Amino acid sequence: MFENEMEESLSSTIKIGEVSYRTLGAFVNYLYTAEVRLDQQFACVLFVMAEKYQVQHLKDYCQKFLVANLNCDNSLSTYILAHRHNAKQIIDAALIVITGNMDKLTSRKEYAKLKEKDPQLVIEIYEAFLSRHSSFSCVRTVSSTSYSEGYGFEGQ
Known part of the structure; x- marks a missing residue:
């Protein structure tokens, strides 16, 4: 300065x-x-x-x-602050807490305000949520399903 x-x-x-x-x-x-x-x-x-x-x-x-x-109570406000100031380390940490508590956070007034004021941040949250959970879901589905089940490989 x-x-x-x-x-x-x-x-x-x-x-x-x-x-x-x-x-x-x-x-x-x-x-x-x-x-x-x-x-x-x-x-x-x-x-x-x-x-x-x-x-x-x-x-x-x-x-x-x-x-x-970071915790469930302050994760959304901290995430918003971090975005305003391009603080990637805080953003990444807040997204972990947010995506782990989506069921609790989506019912809060703060979340409703965020959807209204900055839907792009909500999209980023959902992308992180889907990325985190779809990877886990795919691994779980593949490992728990026999390759012969439901794919027409039996008796061929």
């Missing part, structure tokens, strides 16, 4: 808006100490801020936290 011919580099000032005092304090504290206490929501906020201000080590730290703390 300060290396290019941007306004920030010319004035040695960064204008930070639309962020809470707590978030800004934690962000600045992290820059000096490399320490921060995270919860799910705070990790999301700091992840976005770290990306915006190109603080890669904080972004990586938040990303690891988000992946490690």
Whole structure:
């Protein structure tokens, strides 16, 4: 940010808006100490801020936290956040949790909103679900079916 011919580099000032005092304090504290206490929501906020201000080590730290703390309750919101910021590692991890809990997630209001606002993400979820389950189903079907059953090979 300060290396290019941007306004920030010319004035040695960064204008930070639309962020809470707590978030800004934690962000600045992290820059000096490399320490921060995270919860799910705070990790999301700091992840976005770290990306915006190109603080890669904080972004990586938040990303690891988000992946490690994925569960059925936060997987859809984390997946949406990850898509907005092209965070492939989080996307992949969230898809594993989502596709493993489709029966629970598809009945939630959050899922209905996602279908309405961003159907392309729902398609990606279903593609991951089908990929995960059709591969397993094919293996199970082939291994449990005798080749002679139902294929007209008997008595020929």
